[in-house]
Amino acid sequence: MAAVTVVDHPLIQHKLTLMREKERSTANFRLLLREISLLLAYEVTRDLPVELVDIETPVAPMRAPKLSGKKLVFASILRAGNGLVDGMLDLVPSARVAHVGLYRDHETLQPVRYFFKAPADLTERLVIVVDPMLATGNSAVDAVAELKDAGARDVRFLCLLAAPEGVARFAEAHPDVAVFTAAIDERLNEQGYIVPGLGDAGDRLYGTK
Ligand code: URA
Numbered sequence: 001m002a003a004v005t006v007v008d009h010p011l012i013q014h015k016l017t018l019m020r021e022k023e024r025s026t027a028n029f030r031l032l033l034r035e036i037s038l039l040l041a042y043e044v045t046r047d048l049p050v051e052l053v054d055i056e057t058p059v060a061p062m063r064a065p066k067l068s069g070k071k072l073v074f075a076s077i078l079r080a081g082n083g084l085v086d087g088m089l090d091l092v093p094s095a096r097v098a099h100v101g102l103y104r105d106h107e108t109l110q111p112v113r114y115f116f117k118a119p120a121d122l123t124e125r126l127v128i129v130v131d132p133m134l135a136t137g138n139s140a141v142d143a144v145a146e147l148k149d150a151g152a153r154d155v156r157f158l159c160l161l162a163a164p165e166g167v168a169r170f171a172e173a174h175p176d177v178a179v180f181t182a183a184i185d186e187r188l189n190e191q192g193y194i195v196p197g198l199g200d201a202g203d204r205l206y207g208t209k
Helices: 010-020 026-044 081-091 138-149 164-173 201-206
Strands: 004-006 050-056 061-067 071-078 096-104 111-117 125-130 154-158 178-181
Touching: 010 026, 026 081, 026 125, 026 154, 026 178, 026 201, 071 081, 071 138, 081 096, 081 125, 096 125, 096 138, 111 138, 125 138, 138 154, 138 164, 164 178
Parallel strands: 004 178, 071 096, 071 125, 125 154, 154 178
Antiparallel strands: 050 061, 096 111
């Protein structure tokens, strides 16, 4: 089974608590998600390989570390994934972005595919799939399957909140994909919402209902 990392940094936990509050404004929710995405991206990229290169500072030559090896792709599960990707691109501006369009059928809770666009060289890249909520796990499982079908071999999954049911379902389907999350909540309710959760991440991010 793949590793699940709960990123329990105090700044992340504090910002997540603010995001959960139901009176939080759309603008504030969006800003907090962007801030948290930087901190989560820091953790999910912690083990990226570096190589020493020769440079010259204004004072002296030196050998200094630079990122080496695989290039990154951030794969956003539309639409709420975009709220995480925007901040992550601040941190890694050279990353490519894939978009996976899935919506959840509210009755079956199954994902329905409607869009897919990814860089052609997925096989050579580290693909970090992002969606704020890992609830039933159905969308995440399907998005990663689509990306693997398109060539992705080295994949990680990053979310803000997870339900135990979603973590288990995802690990069963993709045992090779490590999961990073800020918290694992209690459970799912009958409508497939995470409890206590924060509601519908897409609606809260974009002010829709
Ligand atoms: N998607 C959301 O946005 N929120 C949930 O609680 C579950 C799925």
